[in-house]
Amino acid sequence: MRMVAVVGASLAGLSAARSLRGQGFDGRLVVIGDELHRPYDRPPLSKEFLAGSLAETELALEPDDEDLRAEWLLGVRAVGLDGPQRAVRLADGSEVRADGVVIATGAAARTLPGTDGLAGVHTLRTLDDARALRDELALGGRLVVIGGGFIGAEVASTAYALGLDVTVVEAAPTPLAGPLGETMGGIVSALHADHGVRLLCGVGVQGLRGVSRVEAVLLEDGRSIPADTVVVGVGARPCVEWLAGSGLELADGVRCGADGRTGLPGVVAVGDCASWYDPRAGLHRRVEHWTGARERPDAAVTALLAGGAVEPGAPRPPYFWSDQYGVKIQFAGHAAAADSVTIEEGARDDRNVLAVYRRSGHPVAVLGMNQPRLFTRWRKQLAAAA
Amino acid sequence: MMIPACRLVDLPRGEAYRLDIDPPVSVFHTDDGEVFAIDDTCTHQDASLADGWLEGCEVECPLHASKFDLRTGAVDAPPAKRPVRTHEVHVEDGMIYVRLSLDAPNLPPCVAARLAGGPA
Ligand SMILES: Cc1cc2nc3c(=O)[nH]c(=O)nc-3n(C[C@H](O)[C@H](O)[C@H](O)COP(=O)(O)OP(=O)(O)OC[C@H]3O[C@@H](n4cnc5c(N)ncnc54)[C@H](O)[C@@H]3O)c2cc1C
Ligand code: FES
Numbered sequence: 430m431r432m433v434a435v436v437g438a439s440l441a442g443l444s445a446a447r448s449l450r451g452q453g454f455d456g457r458l459v460v461i462g463d464e465l466h467r468p469y470d471r472p473p474l475s476k477e478f479l480a481g482s483l484a485e486t487e488l489a490l491e492p493d494d495e496d497l498r499a500e501w502l503l504g505v506r507a508v509g510l511d512g513p514q515r516a517v518r519l520a521d522g523s524e525v526r527a528d529g530v531v532i533a534t535g536a537a538a539r540t541l542p543g544t545d546g547l548a549g550v551h552t553l554r555t556l557d558d559a560r561a562l563r564d565e566l567a568l569g570g571r572l573v574v575i576g577g578g579f580i581g582a583e584v585a586s587t588a589y590a591l592g593l594d595v596t597v598v599e600a601a602p603t604p605l606a607g608p609l610g611e612t613m614g615g616i617v618s619a620l621h622a623d624h625g626v627r628l629l630c631g632v633g634v635q636g637l638r639g640v641s642r643v644e645a646v647l648l649e650d651g652r653s654i655p656a657d658t659v660v661v662g663v664g665a666r667p668c669v670e671w672l673a674g675s676g677l678e679l680a681d682g683v684r685c686g687a688d689g690r691t692g693l694p695g696v697v698a699v700g701d702c703a704s705w706y707d708p709r710a711g712l713h714r715r716v717e718h719w720t721g722a723r724e725r726p727d728a729a730v731t732a733l734l735a736g737g738a739v740e741p742g743a744p745r746p747p748y749f750w751s752d753q754y755g756v757k758i759q760f761a762g763h764a765a766a767a768d769s770v771t772i773e774e775g776a777r778d779d780r781n782v783l784a785v786y787r788r789s790g791h792p793v794a795v796l797g798m799n800q801p802r803l804f805t806r807w808r809k810q811l812a813a814a815a
Numbered sequence: 816m817m818i819p820a821c822r823l824v825d826l827p828r829g830e831a832y833r834l835d836i837d838p839p840v841s842v843f844h845t846d847d848g849e850v851f852a853i854d855d856t857c858t859h860q861d862a863s864l865a866d867g868w869l870e871g872c873e874v875e876c877p878l879h880a881s882k883f884d885l886r887t888g889a890v891d892a893p894p895a896k897r898p899v900r901t902h903e904v905h906v907e908d909g910m911i912y913v914r915l916s917l918d919a920p921n922l923p924p925c926v927a928a929r930l931a932g933g934p935a
Pocket of ligand 2 (some may be wrong): 857858859860861862876877878879880881893894895
């Protein structure tokens with residue numbers, strides 16, 4: 430393999446570039462990204478960076494002295510892939526033809542229809558988004574967060590610490606019930622009320638009121654919640670439109686095997702845009718967490734360089750963390766697979782629990798709130814058992 | 816400076832012992848029976864590496880999974896970018912002693928600010 434193109438210059442793309450060099454790839458390496466920035470870390474965008482306690486330079490994912498001998502094409506969008514030729518078409522009309530292609534285009538924040546052009550309405554995915562939101566939060570006032578998922582909850586927590594008046598609106602009866610299950614979703618989202626942040630559940634958003642600038646969020650039950658700023662945190666969709674017609678299977682992300690290999694030879698997919706096969710569960714899923722985007726490129730690059738001649742090792746159970754209201758939340762495994770959940774340590778009212786999810790008595794997931802030590806032990810055990 | 820940490824028999828393989836000095840230092844007993852000492856605080860954020868995942872000669876940070884080599888302090892991947900300080904270890908009469916490095920520690924920005932008396 431003489432030339433590899435990595436499309437997407439964020440965590441998964443950078444990790445793939447590193448794995449390539451780390452695993453001895455000595456050829457030409459081109460990294461294509463549509464943002465102008467060098468790879469930066471997204472988790473602080475809803476936390477320390479948004480709060481103003483972490484400088485922009487600290488977001489860099491690369492140490493100063495790192496040299497991957499890569500050609501960086503930044504600020505250029507990939508608009509198509511000729512699958513059999515492995516040629517990436519770019520928005521400026523040029524083409525990058527490679528022996529191997531790593532797809533790492535991540536995900537983009539979902540928006541609400543009909544909110545375009547209304548000032549004061551934000552989504553949060555990129556550094557540019559975070560800069561804009563940070564400037565607006567600095568003005569104070571009333572913030573309404575639409576969506577009680579992890580990003581929404583973190584923004585609410587950060588804005589609360591900045592002194593804003595915060596309301597979170599969640600369509601489901603319990604926030605985070607998807608990733609954490611009803612019981613633990615309820616315990617984690619109780620953090621909002623602990624801090625006087627209003628949480629309105631089980632009610633959808635009908636629309637926004639305002640002429641040039643947002644004034645209120647209108648709920649489906651007729652209520653109107655006044656707002657100076659609105660953050661829409663309703664999830665993300667994989668950035669795979671540019672792959673239409675490439676011959677890749679696209680179903681909620683690029684479908685790939687347990688090692689990131691796609692149906693096209695010489696093409697692998699990693700990170701938030703990829704729907705990996707999970708051999709334990711027997712299904713494909715897209716895991717939108719930092720650690721997967723960081724670790725899985727190692728396996729995908731091994732598969733790419735070996736041309737599929739190696740058997741993929743079992744990936745570790747998915748892991749993510751979140752920081753809300755000063756509580757460190759950690760989760761590993763799959764809550765949906767569980768038939769029971771028990772608090773093994775700590776007290777729910779102190780928000781320092783370690784909870785284990787089991788299926789037929791066997792641990793399938795673990796949640797920690799301010800329990801890093803115990804959590805790590807359980808996470809290790811979960812990986813060993815899997 | 817030589818600091819007595821704990822008795823070797825009190826530190827099973829695969830475990831870590833945190834010395835509560837400032838900044839804290841941790842002693843690791845690997846599954847292969849080797850003993851190493853490094854700064855306990857991750858260079859990325861305020862996490863205790865003694866709470867981390869020890870495998871071979873590496874410890875994985877309990878929060879964001881950067882791995883540090885216990886022999887050299889080197890870090891493998893983001894989000895941490897800087898190595899941790901390593902310290903010399905001596906075992907004498909069953910007691911583990913740590914000789915503190917004279918290098919400046921690579922503390923994460925939030926901890927460094929707190930030690931300097933600034934905002935956390
Ligand atoms: C605000 C925020 C907070 C988060 N906090 C946490 C957390 O606390 N814990 C956790 O586990 N995870 C967290 N995450 C998730 C984590 O950041 C992601 O899982 C991770 O960034 C995924 O990396 P990626 O490289 O796959 O995708 P991305 O980071 O989305 O990067 C994809 C890159 O590809 C570029 N791109 C897209 N399309 C094209 C194209 N056609 N051509 C060229 N370039 C393109 C994009 O512009 C982007 O730069 C958070 C995410 C956000 C947004
Ligand atoms: S605190 Fe150690 S990697 Fe982040």
